[in-house]
Amino acid sequence: MSGTVETEQILFTRGVPAAEALPAKLIGDCLHTVLSGPDAKVVLQYGHNGGYLPLRKLIGEQYGLTENEVIIGNGSLHLQDLLAALFLKPGDTVLVEQPSYDRAIRTFRRRGATVIGIPLDLDGVNLEKLELALEQYKPAFMYVIPDFQNPAGVTMSEAKRRKLVELAEKHDFWLLEDVPYRTLRYGGESVPLLRDISPKRVVTLSSFSKLISPALRVGYAIAPADLVTRLRDLMEETILAPVLPTQAAVVEFFKSGYFDTNLAYLKELYAPRLAATIAAIKKYLPGVPFAEPEGGFFVSVNLPGKGNMVELLKQAKDKGLVLTDGRSFFADVLEEGTDTGERFVRLPFCALTPAQIDEGIKRLASPI
Amino acid sequence: MSGTVETEQILFTRGVPAAEALPAKLIGDCLHTVLSGPDAKVVLQYGHNGGYLPLRKLIGEQYGLTENEVIIGNGSLHLQDLLAALFLKPGDTVLVEQPSYDRAIRTFRRRGATVIGIPLDLDGVNLEKLELALEQYKPAFMYVIPDFQNPAGVTMSEAKRRKLVELAEKHDFWLLEDVPYRTLRYGGESVPLLRDISPKRVVTLSSFSKLISPALRVGYAIAPADLVTRLRDLMEETILAPVLPTQAAVVEFFKSGYFDTNLAYLKELYAPRLAATIAAIKKYLPGVPFAEPEGGFFVSVNLPGKGNMVELLKQAKDKGLVLTDGRSFFADVLEEGTDTGERFVRLPFCALTPAQIDEGIKRLASPI
Known part of the structure; x- marks a missing residue:
């Protein structure tokens, strides 16, 4: 299985629920x-x-x-x-x-x-x-x-x-x-x-x-x-x-009481994915400050380094990662010269397994 | 049953399907x-x-x-x-x-x-x-x-x-x-x-x-x-x-083939209602020109007489009829002095029985 994870493309794009989380x-x-x-x-x-x-x-x-x-x-x-x-x-x-x-x-x-x-x-x-x-x-x-x-x-x-x-x-x-x-x-x-x-x-x-x-x-x-x-x-x-x-x-x-049992299941499914995301950031991007959420769908980082988002998206693609353009999350700036998302990466973790998350963040951190 | 029809309020308002036409x-x-x-x-x-x-x-x-x-x-x-x-x-x-x-x-x-x-x-x-x-x-x-x-x-x-x-x-x-x-x-x-x-x-x-x-x-x-x-x-x-x-x-x-059988049922249900509408207009409003549709949800008439829509709605209400304001169907006029719907009455027939339709149009035509 880790062989599969290593070669497959990993999608850190939209915040979608895991397929197994949909109570059809x-x-x-x-x-x-x-x-x-x-x-x-x-x-x-x-x-x-x-x-x-x-x-x-x-x-x-x-x-x-x-x-x-x-x-x-x-x-x-x-x-x-x-x-x-x-x-x-x-x-x-x-x-x-x-x-x-x-x-x-x-x-x-x-x-x-x-x-x-x-x-x-x-x-x-x-x-x-x-x-x-x-x-x-x-x-x-x-x-x-x-x-x-x-x-x-x-x-x-x-x-x-x-x-x-x-x-x-x-x-x-x-x-x-x-x-x-x-x-x-x-x-x-x-x-x-x-x-x-x-x-x-x-x-x-x-x-x-x-x-x-x-x-x-x-x-x-x-x-x-x-x-x-x-x-x-x-x-x-x-x-x-x-x-x-x-x-x-x-x-x-x-x-029917389904909401509560489904919510408990969602938490059980997503909590380890969040934990894996936080652990992988600390492991592969040590010292990079980021919010450690206690819930939700997203963790995000500002990658160290100097390249801009166009390069970053291209490099990520070469490493088998699909990211959302970080700049799209940035509105007009209040003060000239402040961050516009050129190194901003959102990591939606819910639809990925802990192994995919670890591999994805490892790739994100790896040099080209 | 005809006793009920005679006293109940009859709604010629929106074009809603009959409740029995909804294939729950x-x-x-x-x-x-x-x-x-x-x-x-x-x-x-x-x-x-x-x-x-x-x-x-x-x-x-x-x-x-x-x-x-x-x-x-x-x-x-x-x-x-x-x-x-x-x-x-x-x-x-x-x-x-x-x-x-x-x-x-x-x-x-x-x-x-x-x-x-x-x-x-x-x-x-x-x-x-x-x-x-x-x-x-x-x-x-x-x-x-x-x-x-x-x-x-x-x-x-x-x-x-x-x-x-x-x-x-x-x-x-x-x-x-x-x-x-x-x-x-x-x-x-x-x-x-x-x-x-x-x-x-x-x-x-x-x-x-x-x-x-x-x-x-x-x-x-x-x-x-x-x-x-x-x-x-x-x-x-x-x-x-x-x-x-x-x-x-x-x-x-x-x-599943439900569409065709349901459509056949709708036509069977609605056709007599359309026929009842046309018959009642001819019976109670003889000589009033109107389009005789071969389908759909609506027949409409321009009522004879001189009163305006405000009076007409009030008179209708007194007769146990609820109508939609005819003026709402009229946009800006192309030529000054042309019809603005002051005597225009839409008759949505699908959600009413033939008896209700006959009674409703009878009331509509009756003098105050």
Whole structure:
């Protein structure tokens, strides 16, 4: 087997779940149950714009809220796009962590915003740089991924979260906290959500893509009821309702107790992969600083050396590694001359075995 | 039973399928088959942006095309919105039939267009008025529903279709033909699609909402491959991929032979409802001209008399009828003083029994 690993191409590209983590049989059973049950005709008919009501209620309960503060989309990227459409007009400024989720950066730019990256430290966004940015810009919102950040793996400390919420209220901008990885904690202690600190200026985004299946495309946003109403109106105008049977299957997945057993299985599967990633970085890239996540899908490193990303991608390819262009995670810089991702490598570990991870990081570190 | 019909409220509002027309068991079986089958992991994972490949192939075959000319969306409204985003910039002009699908009019307006309605005759769009419009406007596209039009029930004659395609090529604008009702023909002979006449300037939109279930939200567009690529890129940026398991269920629905038996059942269910609608209009509103459709979901009338829509809706409510505001189907007028839908009533008949239809149209015609 190690012979196979040594010669095969290793993909450190997108953050996809492992194939063995997709509970096909359980989802099939849930869908079948839904379509034989009392709501079968409901989940096949028009209606439930803004999301299948029982799922909105269930998510609401999980957050201690009512369904009026919950909206479901066809994936959370869909809701990011709708939020951007509502919040942004051309010329607006959006702040993100630097680096941040590449698709989010592109979404905000497509909706007309200038996207400024605030450097991310190992314990969350750099607050001095954020305050510096707030002297220059009046952002429409700041987009953050406080838990097991994509791409950096960083979890924001509670102290920084408190300060961030305070700054948002003081400077009157929204916080979009995107928490799709939060539930996938393999160790350590959970930190409060931004909305737990103060929900006034916070929209929380999440999804079941990493917890059940990406292709169900069931994402959600938690927001004040009046904002949910505006999102729902825009959603109705553009797609009517999100796909219903798959949402009903998610409800059934919880009701059957499958969610908890599946989550335990995911943690058991992914925890050793995270451990292998951290161990391999320490082994093959000693002294390179990086965030050691306690969960999620990603670890990232800034490779030592001087070459740029074009060379780095080519060298990686020659070594049988496929990487995502690190620059795509970097928005516009706040200060000239700061990092733009030329040596930034994201390592999504969930869909690789520990042996593949070790081999992949060994190759990454090896000289050409 | 007739006692019940006489007192109950009758809803002539949205074009929803009858509850008994939703094949819950068959869809449940299809979903279960898919999730126990060889593609189970595929339809739960990331990928298939632009739509589930086997469904794109299947639809391609139905139109004598390849999958490269097919894109799947979360409903066809979703694709209308993406097409509008690609085709339109603020200040552009879009032409529609007058009346037309209310949500389409709103979509094009939201994307920045001025939407001009070209009067619809009983055999399709009025070509003299269209030519008059083309002297004044250079439209980005014209949106038409050539079969069993929503809301008017009109089917465009073949002669008019030929002339329309010719005008689109001559004046260099796109035709969006929306054909969600086309397959639901209860009598008479099919007329060629616009794309059958010449596909060069035609995008064809359709969906399985009226043929299987609306809440699956499986719609599609047929377009030249380069336009499909652009749509797919925009779709990926906004939602990644459309929901996959439900698309796979549609493929299974065809492969199992369910589609044909279900379609036969739908026609058997809906044909008497259409007949009842036509008969009741002739009985209670004699002499009022209206298109007699041979399929679809809608018959519409312009009520005689002088009152406006606000009064008409109020009077209808007093008579236990719920109508959609006729004005919502009317875009901006081409010529001052022409009809704006003040007496326009759409009668969606599929979700009502013949007895409810007869009673409803009787009430509609009755004096206050």
